[in-house]
Amino acid sequence: MKITDVKVIPVNKFLFVKVLTDEGITGLGESGDWGFLLSSGEVIESFREYLIGKNPMDIEHHWEYMYRCFHFRGAAVMGALSAIDIALYDIKGKALGVPVYQLLGGKCRDKIRVYSHVSGKSFGELLDNCLAEKEKGFTAVGHLSPFLDEPRSEPYFETYASMISGGAERIGKIREALGNDVDLCIENHRRMNPAQAIALAQQLEPFLPMFYEDPLIPDNFDAMALVASKIRIPLATGERIHTPQEYEMLVRRCGVDYLRVSIGLCGGFTGAKKISAIAEANQLGIIPHNPLSPVATAACIQLDAATPCFTIQEYPDPNDQAAHARFVYDKTNASVFHACDIVKEMPVCEQGFLLVSDKPGLGIELIDDAETRFPFERRKVVTRLSSDGAVMDT
Numbered sequence: 001m002k003i004t005d006v007k008v009i010p011v012n013k014f015l016f017v018k019v020l021t022d023e024g025i026t027g028l029g030e031s032g033d034w035g036f037l038l039s040s041g042e043v044i045e046s047f048r049e050y051l052i053g054k055n056p057m058d059i060e061h062h063w064e065y066m067y068r069c070f071h072f073r074g075a076a077v078m079g080a081l082s083a084i085d086i087a088l089y090d091i092k093g094k095a096l097g098v099p100v101y102q103l104l105g106g107k108c109r110d111k112i113r114v115y116s117h118v119s120g121k122s123f124g125e126l127l128d129n130c131l132a133e134k135e136k137g138f139t140a141v142g143h144l145s146p147f148l149d150e151p152r153s154e155p156y157f158e159t160y161a162s163m164i165s166g167g168a169e170r171i172g173k174i175r176e177a178l179g180n181d182v183d184l185c186i187e188n189h190r191r192m193n194p195a196q197a198i199a200l201a202q203q204l205e206p207f208l209p210m211f212y213e214d215p216l217i218p219d220n221f222d223a224m225a226l227v228a229s230k231i232r233i234p235l236a237t238g239e240r241i242h243t244p245q246e247y248e249m250l251v252r253r254c255g256v257d258y259l260r261v262s263i264g265l266c267g268g269f270t271g272a273k274k275i276s277a278i279a280e281a282n283q284l285g286i287i288p289h290n291p292l293s294p295v296a297t298a299a300c301i302q303l304d305a306a307t308p309c310f311t312i313q314e315y316p317d318p319n320d321q322a323a324h325a326r327f328v329y330d331k332t333n334a335s336v337f338h339a340c341d342i343v344k345e346m347p348v349c350e351q352g353f354l355l356v357s358d359k360p361g362l363g364i365e366l367i368d369d370a371e372t373r374f375p376f377e378r379r380k381v382v383t384r385l386s387s388d389g390a391v392m393d394t
Helices: 037-051 059-068 075-096 123-136 160-181 194-207 221-230 244-252 268-281 294-305 323-328
Strands: 003-011 014-021 026-030 111-117 140-144 183-187 211-213 235-237 313-315 353-355
Touching: 003 037, 014 037, 014 075, 026 075, 026 294, 037 059, 037 075, 059 075, 059 268, 075 268, 111 294, 123 140, 123 160, 140 160, 160 183, 160 194, 194 221, 221 235, 221 244, 244 268, 268 294, 294 313
Parallel strands: 111 140, 111 313, 140 183, 183 211, 211 235
Antiparallel strands: 003 014, 014 026, 111 353
């Protein structure tokens, strides 16, 4: 079998790759570089020249060749490599007549526990959304911000006391309303400094969060380790780092309890396997990051099924628009696009668990005219400002 073409398919706010072979078997993958998807697409075009004529079954060799060929890395490169790697696994599974999880060592579990996304511009809206997700059968809610989800167009100001006390009060009321039958997955959106992150975590401790995600920007592993050493709730991070080496450095510093591996950014299945091994060897868990399309969800299911140290899966609502669009922009400007519209068949979710597909490969395909029906939308450059005009992290 030989690769005959590699096609970039931009759809709405997603970017896919389709790898074609001379035996008529095709593979589908998705880039997780959602801030700069067109750049990721250009990297795929460069890798295309190398891949044509190659045997798609030699996945590890191709991964190493593409990763090491230019001596550069970063989100655009790793997003491209991830999309191609996922597509090659899809081809191999289809060629052998097995789901991808069989290529990864076989199933460890039959269904995948997930947490659903909740949000709210007001506390009332946030609480209502949490209660609604519990009613649907979810046993965990996530992307749960103590600071609400105000649009980036609104300038921000709060006193320190108001920020810490208000954040803790909201999470306390949500815990009281949901009881202990629903886990709370706290999302801090990288908006605090270490001192603030430690202070808030201490206030949240009585409410037993399942994890405390991304309190800081991801640049400084030592700062993340400092926070982890001062708090007594599990810290989750990693969705914005790209390589097994970076995860290993973070783990070595004791700066993480749950690794937020992003299959569309860490090098696909090949990269995620390496990172999961680091987690397992250190008695840590993985909580795969996924703000992407149902294609990425299908890939995550296959990874989660075969990974012993899997903990819980992020699950964006497929009946809504792209997750990263929902949380960045004012909902009054939301499109009517539904992510489930771009695929022929959706992964099945029942009572807070995704069922593991036994279909060959990923078990999912794009509709034939996805690119024309749902034209690509470039992400706007917009971030939030403080009331004094300075840039803030969100």
